[in-house]
Structures are given as C-alpha cells and as structure tokens.
Amino acid sequence: MNSVYDPNELQSPAQRECDLLARLPTFLAYAKQECDHYRHILNDIDVTAISSRQSLTSVPVTRKSDLIGLQAKNMPFAGLNASSSTPSRIFQSPGPIFEPEHDSKDWWRMGAAFYGAGFRAGERVQNCLSYHLSPGGFIMDSGAKACGCSVIPAGPGQTELQLDIIEQLRPEGYSGTPSFLNILLQKGKEQGRDISSMTKALVSGEALTPSLQATFKATGISVSQAYATADIGLIAYETCPGSGLVVAEDILVEIVRPGSQELVADGEIGEVVVTSFNPDYPLIRFATGDLSSIMPGAGSCGRTNMRIRGWQGRADQTTKVKGMFIHPEQVERIRLSHGELAKVRLVVTNIDDNDQMTLHCEVSDAGRSDVDMARVAQTMKAITKLTGYVELVAPGSLSDDGIVIEDLR
Amino acid sequence: MNSVYDPNELQSPAQRECDLLARLPTFLAYAKQECDHYRHILNDIDVTAISSRQSLTSVPVTRKSDLIGLQAKNMPFAGLNASSSTPSRIFQSPGPIFEPEHDSKDWWRMGAAFYGAGFRAGERVQNCLSYHLSPGGFIMDSGAKACGCSVIPAGPGQTELQLDIIEQLRPEGYSGTPSFLNILLQKGKEQGRDISSMTKALVSGEALTPSLQATFKATGISVSQAYATADIGLIAYETCPGSGLVVAEDILVEIVRPGSQELVADGEIGEVVVTSFNPDYPLIRFATGDLSSIMPGAGSCGRTNMRIRGWQGRADQTTKVKGMFIHPEQVERIRLSHGELAKVRLVVTNIDDNDQMTLHCEVSDAGRSDVDMARVAQTMKAITKLTGYVELVAPGSLSDDGIVIEDLR
Numbered sequence: 001m002n003s004v005y006d007p008n009e010l011q012s013p014a015q016r017e018c019d020l021l022a023r024l025p026t027f028l029a030y031a032k033q034e035c036d037h038y039r040h041i042l043n044d045i046d047v048t049a050i051s052s053r054q055s056l057t058s059v060p061v062t063r064k065s066d067l068i069g070l071q072a073k074n075m076p077f078a079g080l081n082a083s084s085s086t087p088s089r090i091f092q093s094p095g096p097i098f099e100p101e102h103d104s105k106d107w108w109r110m111g112a113a114f115y116g117a118g119f120r121a122g123e124r125v126q127n128c129l130s131y132h133l134s135p136g137g138f139i140m141d142s143g144a145k146a147c148g149c150s151v152i153p154a155g156p157g158q159t160e161l162q163l164d165i166i167e168q169l170r171p172e173g174y175s176g177t178p179s180f181l182n183i184l185l186q187k188g189k190e191q192g193r194d195i196s197s198m199t200k201a202l203v204s205g206e207a208l209t210p211s212l213q214a215t216f217k218a219t220g221i222s223v224s225q226a227y228a229t230a231d232i233g234l235i236a237y238e239t240c241p242g243s244g245l246v247v248a249e250d251i252l253v254e255i256v257r258p259g260s261q262e263l264v265a266d267g268e269i270g271e272v273v274v275t276s277f278n279p280d281y282p283l284i285r286f287a288t289g290d291l292s293s294i295m296p297g298a299g300s301c302g303r304t305n306m307r308i309r310g311w312q313g314r315a316d317q318t319t320k321v322k323g324m325f326i327h328p329e330q331v332e333r334i335r336l337s338h339g340e341l342a343k344v345r346l347v348v349t350n351i352d353d354n355d356q357m358t359l360h361c362e363v364s365d366a367g368r369s370d371v372d373m374a375r376v377a378q379t380m381k382a383i384t385k386l387t388g389y390v391e392l393v394a395p396g397s398l399s400d401d402g403i404v405i406e407d408l409r
Numbered sequence: 410m411n412s413v414y415d416p417n418e419l420q421s422p423a424q425r426e427c428d429l430l431a432r433l434p435t436f437l438a439y440a441k442q443e444c445d446h447y448r449h450i451l452n453d454i455d456v457t458a459i460s461s462r463q464s465l466t467s468v469p470v471t472r473k474s475d476l477i478g479l480q481a482k483n484m485p486f487a488g489l490n491a492s493s494s495t496p497s498r499i500f501q502s503p504g505p506i507f508e509p510e511h512d513s514k515d516w517w518r519m520g521a522a523f524y525g526a527g528f529r530a531g532e533r534v535q536n537c538l539s540y541h542l543s544p545g546g547f548i549m550d551s552g553a554k555a556c557g558c559s560v561i562p563a564g565p566g567q568t569e570l571q572l573d574i575i576e577q578l579r580p581e582g583y584s585g586t587p588s589f590l591n592i593l594l595q596k597g598k599e600q601g602r603d604i605s606s607m608t609k610a611l612v613s614g615e616a617l618t619p620s621l622q623a624t625f626k627a628t629g630i631s632v633s634q635a636y637a638t639a640d641i642g643l644i645a646y647e648t649c650p651g652s653g654l655v656v657a658e659d660i661l662v663e664i665v666r667p668g669s670q671e672l673v674a675d676g677e678i679g680e681v682v683v684t685s686f687n688p689d690y691p692l693i694r695f696a697t698g699d700l701s702s703i704m705p706g707a708g709s710c711g712r713t714n715m716r717i718r719g720w721q722g723r724a725d726q727t728t729k730v731k732g733m734f735i736h737p738e739q740v741e742r743i744r745l746s747h748g749e750l751a752k753v754r755l756v757v758t759n760i761d762d763n764d765q766m767t768l769h770c771e772v773s774d775a776g777r778s779d780v781d782m783a784r785v786a787q788t789m790k791a792i793t794k795l796t797g798y799v800e801l802v803a804p805g806s807l808s809d810d811g812i813v814i815e816d817l818r
Contacts, residue, residue, distance in 0.1 A: 076577070076578055086530075086557065087559050088559060088560065089561070089562055090559050091562070092561075092570075092578075096577070098577075121495070124499065130564075131540035131541065131546065132539075132563060132566070133561075133564065133567065133574075137540065138562070145512070150496050150497060150498065150499050151497065152498070152500075152501075152542075153500070153541060153542070154541060154542055155540070155541030155542065157541070158542065165542075168485070168507075169484065169485055
C-alpha cells in the first residue's frame with residue numbers, strides 16, 4: 001500500500017536524514033535569534049557547526065519537566081516561542097504547563113496519523129477529546145480536518161447524547177482515548193444502539209491495552225494509535241497494528257539515556273527527545289519525559305521512516321531517598337565523573353525501615369582494574385548528599401530498559 | 410469614535426441597503442441551484458425579480474423550529490447547505506438541530522462584535538462558552554481570533570483552575586455567558602484572587618440583566634452583548650451599552666409578525682428574520698424564533714446600520730388549548746381569511762377548569778360595519794378545530810409587543 005498523506009513518507013531514509021540535518025544550522029540560528037530561551041542556552045554554541053546527529057548531542061536538552069519553573073519566570077512560554085508571533089490559542093495542561101497554537105493548516109502535523117489510520121476526505125469523525133484548557137481536542141480536530149474530514153466536536157462526556165449523534169450523523173470514525181471509545185461501545189450495546197457506521201478510530205492519551213484492542217477488533221473497528229504531545233503535536237503513529245509507530249516527517253527524534261545528553265544504542269529504551277522545526281514554537285532537543293525505543297528495519301506499510309515501540313514508561317525517575325530528591329541527572333553526573341564507568345543504575349531499597357541506595361556499575365573488562373570503588377562512593381555522597389553502596393556488575397548485565405533509578409521499595 | 414472592524418460599518422445606510430438588495434437575485438439563484446431546500450421552496454418564484462424588501466416578502470420564511478423535522482428527513486442540514494461543499498465541523502444544538510461550520514476566516518462574522526466590545530489585536534481572551542457539541546465556543550473563538558486576539562479555550566467549568574489561569578496569563582477580556590462571568594468574579598472575590606487584568610467582556614447566550622450589568626460595571630469590567638445564533642452567527646452587537654444592538658454588516662434583517670410573512674411597522678416587536686449571504690450555508694428569510702424590534706435613528710458610536718433592541722422574547726407562542734396545539738401560523742390564517750381584519754391576537758384563559766379562547770380583532774373604522782363575527786368564528790373553528798369567541802377591539806388597542814397568542818392561564 002503506497003497511499004500516503006505526504007509523499008515524503010516514502011522517500012529514502014538517507015534522503016530524509018540528509019534533509020533534516022541540513023536544516024539544523026539555519027533553524028538553530030533562527031531560534032537563537034527569535035527565542036529568549038535558545039538565545040540563552042545556545043549562547044556559547046556555534047550553531048553553524050551543528051549539522052549531524054553527533055554534533056547535535058552537544059546542544060543541551062530542554063526538559064518538559066523544567067517548563068513549569070521556566071514558564072513561571074517568563075510567562076507564558078518561557079521564551080521558547082518566537083517572540084515576534086502571536087499565538088491564536090493558549091492552552092494550559094496539568095502541571096501547569098502553557099502551550100501555544102498557531103493558525104496554519106495542520107499546525108500539529110496530525111494529518112498523517114489520521115491518514116495512516118485510514119481516514120479519508122469527506123468522512124466524519126466524532127472527536128471525543130476535550131477542547132477545554134488542554135489542547136487534546138484541537139490536536140485531533142486539526143488533523144482530521146487536514147485529511148478533509150468533517151469533525152463532530154463532541155468532547156469526553158454526554159455519552160447518551162453522543163450515541164444519538166452517532167445514529168443520526170453516522171460518522172465513519174472516532175478519535176479520542178481508547179477508554180472512552182470502550183464506554184461508547186459498551187453503552188451502545190446495552191441500549192441496542194446502531195453504531196455500525198464507525199469502522200475506524202485514532203486513539204491517543206492512554207495506553208491501548210491488548211484487551212481493549214481485542215474488544216475493538218471484535219466490534220469491527222480498526223484502531224490505530226498516535227503518540228503526540230501538547231508541545232510537539234504528532235511524534236509517531238501506527239499504520240499496521242503490531243508493527244510499531246512510524247515517526248512523523250519533519251521532526252528529528254533521538255532516544256537518550258534518561259538524565260543524560262547521550263544517545264542509547266539502537267533498540268535500547270531511553271527518553272524520547274524531539275527537535276521540531278516549528279518556526280512559531282521551536283523545540284530543540286526537547287525531552288518529552290516519555291520512554292521508548294527504536295525498532296529495527298522497515299515496517300510493512302511502505303513508509304520508510306524510523307519506527308519506535310510507542311510509549312514504554314516515564315523517563316523521569318526522580319525519587320526520594322531518606323527524604324532527599326534523587327534525579328536521573330545526578331546519577332549521570334556520578335557516571336561522568338569516572339571515565340571507567342560504562343553504564344550505571346541506582347537501586348533503592350528499604351531494609352529495616354531504612355532507605356538504602358546502591359549504585360550498580362558496568363565497567364568494561366579492560367577498565368575493571370582501574371575502578372576505585374571508594375572514590376565512586378565519595379562522588380555519590382558529594383552529588384547526592386547521601387551515603388550509598390557501590391557494586392560492580394558484569395558488562396551487559398544491566399538491562400536496556402531506560403531505568404536509571406530503580407525503586408524497589 | 411470612528412474606529413471600526415470593517416469600514417462598511419460607516420457607509421451610508423442607503424448605500425448598504427442598495428448593495429445588499431442588489432445581491433439578492435444572484436444569491437437566490439445560487440441557493441436555488443446549490444441547495445435542495447431552496448430548489449424546492451423557490452421552485453415557483455422568479456428570483457431575478459427579488460431585489461427589494463417588498464418583493465423579498467414573497468419568499469417563504471424557513472422557520473428554525475421546522476429544522477428539526479426537515480433535518481430528520483434529509484440529514485444533516487435538510488438541504489439548506491450548498492451540496493458541493495463539505496463542512497469542517499458539524500455541531501448539534503439542543504432540539505436536536507445540526508449546524509455546519511466552514512474554515513474560512515471569521516466564518517461566523519463575529520470579529521465586528523469583539524471589536525465593538527473593545528477587543529484589539531495582541532490581547533488575550535478567556536473564552537468560557539463550551540466547545541462541545543453546540544457551536545457557542547467556536548463562534549466566540551473565531552471572532553476573537555479574527556480581531557487578532559489569542560484565545561484561551563477555557564469552557565464553562567473548572568472555576569478555580571480558570572482563576573489560576575487569569576492570575577497567570579492576565580487576559581484582558583472574557584467571552585461567554587454573563588452568569589459564568591459573575592461566578593468567576595464572585596469566587597475570585599471570595600478567594601482574594603487578582604483578576605484585575607480583565608477589563609472587558611463580550612457576553613451572549615443569556616439576557617444581561619440590569620443587576621448583572623451593574624455588578625460588572627462596579628468591578629471595572631465594560632460588558633457588551635452579542636446577539637448570535639448557531640445557524641447565522643452574528644446578527645447584532647452592542648457598542649455603546651444602552652443604545653441598542655447594531656445589526657451586522659452583510660446580512661438582511663427583517664422584523665416579521667410571528668406566524669406571518671409580513672413585516673411589522675418600525676418600532677413594533679416582531680420575529681427576527683435573517684437573510685445571510687453565506688455561500689456554504691445560505692439562509693434566506695430564516696425565522697430565528699426570537700422577538701426584537703427596530704430602534705429609530707442612529708446610535709452614538711458612529712456605526713450607521715439599523716439597530717435593534719436585542720432579545721425581547723420568543724416568537725414561537727405555540728400553546729395547547731383543550732389538548733390541541735394552536736400555532737401562530739393558524740392565527741395568521743384566520744386573519745388572512747377575512748380582509749377586514751387588520752390585526753388579531755388570540756387570548757387563552759381558563760374558567761372553571763375549562764380552556765377558553767377569544768380572538769381579539771382590530772378593524773379599521775371603515776371596515777367595522779363589514780365584519781361578520783359569526784363567520785370569523787366559523788373560520789376559527791375550521792382552522793383550529795376548536796370553538797372560540799370573537800371580540801372587536803378599538804384600532805390601536807392591541808399592543809405592538811409581538812404577541813399573537815397570549816396565554817393568560
């Protein structure tokens with residue numbers, strides 16, 4: 001199937017990579033000039049030299065979890081937005097985090113996800129994400145419209161009334177959370193409603209569990225997932241259930257070890273970090289706080305872009321030990337202080353009502369004799385203000401699951 | 410103050426009238442060709458001859474209250490929409506009545522109302538009408554954006570969270586119902602919140618009572634009303650509180666005796682009937698079901714269009730007498746059956762638990778001797794299936810309040 005929303009979905013991976021990287025120097029220079037935040041964090045960086053994935057890792061990540069504090073100091077968008085443009089809408093997502101929207105067509109780049117899920121021009125979509133305060137409803141709405149569909153802006157409530165509308169308008173599809181689709185189907189069944197018009201759905205905002213997926217399949221509804229955030233819009237989308245999520249065109253996705261600036265190996269779980277070339281709201285190495293991993297090879301749908309496994313957990317593993325916050329960034333600083341440490345993982349336990357932390361360290365066989373465990377323990381104390389144990393583990397024994405702080409309490 | 414949203418707001422009334430009437434023949438021909446409904450109801454009408462307000466009265470009105478039945482037969486828009494265009498959104502308002510929205514800028518023509526209420530480019534508007542199912546939220550949203558404002562799509566709930574947002578984003582204005590603005594202000598005062606950024610509001614969807622208006626004024630918020638419907642968008646808007654609502658550019662407004670096709674005299678209360686030259690959703694002599702009346706002369710704001718008094722009640726006075734529905738249209742048919750009747754009003758009472766109806770008839774002095782009251786009573790029985798009394802009243806004694814059926818039970 002070679003029918004796609006954007007012909008670029010079929011281009012050679014090398015061409016895509018080349019085009020995206022070629023845009024970096026100009027775009028970073030633009031962001032440095034237009035946005036207070038990037039003027040500050042790119043101050044000492046020669047952006048003309050940033051034109052490869054390797055050189056991009058020298059650019060500091062901007063963490064979604066830091067936006068709350070950054071925005072409080074510089075309302076509403078912490079200077080990540082282009083200062084010369086006025087947003088058409090301003091949202092507030094829980095946190096609180098403020099997000100802008102501008103008016104150009106398919107601003108959230110969601111059209112490809114609707115198309116990939118089977119939506120076509122002239123069809124009707126009942127959109128059941130909320131349009132109030134956070135942008136979920138509008139993100140879906142603009143994607144469906146970009147595909148030429150008519151949107152029924154229904155929101156996430158009034159189930160009986162929504163069933164009336166499905167019977168009357170006979171929409172071909174649904175967009176919203178998987179759980180609300182399930183509520184509609186269950187109630188529709190109980191009441192003997194005719195919802196046979198609905199044959200496809202694009203879901204987001206929640207995990208699509210295998211049991212829900214099976215329920216939907218049994219009802220004759222083909223369900224695809226979209227992975228999108230209120231900052232970036234579309235990041236990746238499903239076209240053939242079970243074969244992962246294809247990364248959206250026009251963004252650069254990196255998978256980074258939580259707390260660090262460094263890429264993980266292909267296939268290993270890490271934090272999703274996105275560079276989005278949005279002139280209104282440039283996001284450069286924006287760490288989403290979500291874990292995912294790259295899938296090898298190409299999917300069966302013909303699209304050539306990199307695929308990721310979808311949402312595999314939260315990257316922010318910040319926890320409290322003996323009443324003190326421990327962040328993944330601190331664990332990374334310990335690792336970087338000792339060149340012989342290849343990979344580390346802080347394990348937190350509780351023994352006799354006392355919190356205890358142990359740093360498991362992977363060291364290459366060559367470097368094994370060089371490790372001074374007492375010095376590592378000193379560094380740990382200096383950085384975390386807490387005493388902890390240090391253990392050497394065999395190379396390859398720490399699993400590639402994106403976990404930097406493992407809380408076993 | 411000669412600052413307006415659209416320069417046409419300052420043109421001479423004669424020029425405006427001439428321009429609007431000149432558009433009728435072509436537009437009616439377009440509607441007849443593009444829309445099933447108009448093909449049907451304009452079938453026997455030579456639309457090229459419809460180029461004056463007088464000739465326009467020969468075109469049958471389409472009543473909002475009839476849309477429910479008409480739409481059920483021809484989903485979703487009963488053939489009032491242009492058949493060749495796909496709406497970007499479909500709404501459902503209580504009734505149920507379906508309404509389309511298309512994507513062009515300021516499709517609901519609300520920009521003028523926001524501008525008239527004092528909103529300017531670069532300002533922020535907290536929009537507290539719902540975006541779900543019925544179009545209120547989007548009608549306000551698109552108008553504020555057309556003025557260059559940034560919209561915070563807040564919806565009508567989560568009061569505490571909305572107060573947080575007002576303190577953080579400091580929006581200049583509010584749009585929504587007057588009652589929700591009052592809730593925000595009351596709760597804000599109770600909790601000692603800083604909502605001083607809000608200095609203006611555009612309200613709609615409810616009557617703005619004098620006591621609410623006084624409360625808002627005391628809080629330092631200048632509040633203007635917009636009269637808009639889910640079918641037409643903007644009909645009229647307030648620019649100087651107390652001096653009526655200026656009719657929007659680009660629509661023709663008639664004030665019609667309820668149940669009839671006929672214009673009332675200037676100043677008399679009647680039903681608001683609108684012709685909107687919207688190529689996506691032509692509305693030709695669309696009877697809104699609302700009562701209003703024309704105000705004489707020009708307002709003080711410099712805008713030259715006709716002004717109306719705002720919402721003065723519901724035009725649909727359908728009631729039940731002895732278990733039978735009586736419609737204003739039936740009262741009008743009785744009047745039209747007897748040329749000597751100038752004006753009539755059906756008064757319904759209940760005496761000893763029996764419904765009673767009396768047709769009050771105004772007759773010119775000249776025609777007074779010609780009235781055969783027994784024959785009028787026969788006509789009343791033939792049309793309503795009910796026996797009623799007939800009473801002659803002095804010319805000018807029935808008040809000009811738009812009431813055709815007066816229910817005194």
